[in-house]
Amino acid sequence: MMSDTGLHIRNVDHSYGDKQVLHDVSFDVPDGKVVALLGPSGCGKSTILRAIAGLITPDRGTISLAGCDLTRVQVRNRKLGMVFQNFALFSHMTVAENIAYGLAHLPKTERKARVERLLELVRLMPFADRFPPSLSGGQQQRVAVARALATDPAALLMDEPFGALDRALRAELQAELVRMQDDVGITTVMVTHDQEEAQAVAGQLVVMNDGRVEQVGTPEEIYDRPASLFVNGFIGHANQVAATVTGPGGLRTADGTEIAMNRAVNFIPGAPVTVTSRPEHLTLSTRIHPGAMQARFDRAVVMGQFLTIDATLADGTAVKAQVLRDDGPRPEKGEAVWLSPDTSRLHVFPANTNGA
Numbered sequence: 001m002m003s004d005t006g007l008h009i010r011n012v013d014h015s016y017g018d019k020q021v022l023h024d025v026s027f028d029v030p031d032g033k034v035v036a037l038l039g040p041s042g043c044g045k046s047t048i049l050r051a052i053a054g055l056i057t058p059d060r061g062t063i064s065l066a067g068c069d070l071t072r073v074q075v076r077n078r079k080l081g082m083v084f085q086n087f088a089l090f091s092h093m094t095v096a097e098n099i100a101y102g103l104a105h106l107p108k109t110e111r112k113a114r115v116e117r118l119l120e121l122v123r124l125m126p127f128a129d130r131f132p133p134s135l136s137g138g139q140q141q142r143v144a145v146a147r148a149l150a151t152d153p154a155a156l157l158m159d160e161p162f163g164a165l166d167r168a169l170r171a172e173l174q175a176e177l178v179r180m181q182d183d184v185g186i187t188t189v190m191v192t193h194d195q196e197e198a199q200a201v202a203g204q205l206v207v208m209n210d211g212r213v214e215q216v217g218t219p220e221e222i223y224d225r226p227a228s229l230f231v232n233g234f235i236g237h238a239n240q241v242a243a244t245v246t247g248p249g250g251l252r253t254a255d256g257t258e259i260a261m262n263r264a265v266n267f268i269p270g271a272p273v274t275v276t277s278r279p280e281h282l283t284l285s286t287r288i289h290p291g292a293m294q295a296r297f298d299r300a301v302v303m304g305q306f307l308t309i310d311a312t313l314a315d316g317t318a319v320k321a322q323v324l325r326d327d328g329p330r331p332e333k334g335e336a337v338w339l340s341p342d343t344s345r346l347h348v349f350p351a352n353t354n355g356a
């Protein structure tokens, strides 16, 4: 049964001409929550937003908001706020006038109070009488957010809202968005190709690839329990090593290392698989270890308290490890090292699938 709150996307297909770009897309945005659509360029993220906004009509599927089937509602009556990367503000209007733009129907005092509340929300009170060209990119984007919220929309759609801003400013606006959401709690779909941004602002991620939803889950679920090799490699780094299943919980890597998992794997003996590990789940040693993969040490880069290590397995597979800087050895370039995986954190996928 369709829930009567929140935004629900069900089995949506869409084609541009004869090219199908959305395949059976389904996900939910709980009432008042933020969901981020994440995926490589061209995977269909913006097309989903366009379908929600009513700018395109999907070939199949339903989109409902607060219990109402949006496909039966005209675009202008959908009550959606929108913020896009290059959201054009009216440069000849002040910040306050820009925010008030959609509020002409309100009595003047009410309109003024609403604008003031929004200026406070996006922390632009001192800028009310300035014109957009005299504001920084981040401030302009905050005006765009305030303007989108002014008409009290039922949901907010954001397409790469901070895409044009530099890294530090992005982080600041992401934090502001989180604070603002704590305050107003508006059902939001945000499109981004930046996984850190998605994890910073959204309680749920929808990871897409090639027009399909690969996984829906919290940032932790997606990082810790990726549903596919694509998701594993797209969110965070995943080392990918070719292996063969030798028995329940047993794997042999291409270079002959025997790995004993602490759980059974869902593959028949002899099956070719790809075994993945996160850099932080490998430990480095300059001595041989049972279950450790032998590699050639290439380089180490200091990242704060961590060392990020690049090494190469005998078959040429590149592997990254991340270890605490003060722990363990500092090998020389070209030296043999052994990388031991935390077997409870390994993931095993069918070989030759759509890896990232």
Ligand SMILES: Nc1ncnc2c1ncn2[C@@H]1O[C@H](COP(=O)(O)OP(=O)(O)OP(=O)(O)O)[C@@H](O)[C@H]1O
Pocket: 016, 017, 021, 039, 040, 041, 042, 043, 044, 045, 046, 047, 048, 193
């Ligand atoms: N108006 C259009 N006509 C034809 N094809 C289109 C149109 N808009 C998008 N596409 C194609 O549809 C696919 C999905 O595009 P979409 O813009 O939804 O992807 P996206 O994930 O938002 O990408 P990006 O991150 O680069 O913005 C792409 O292959 C794109 O080339």
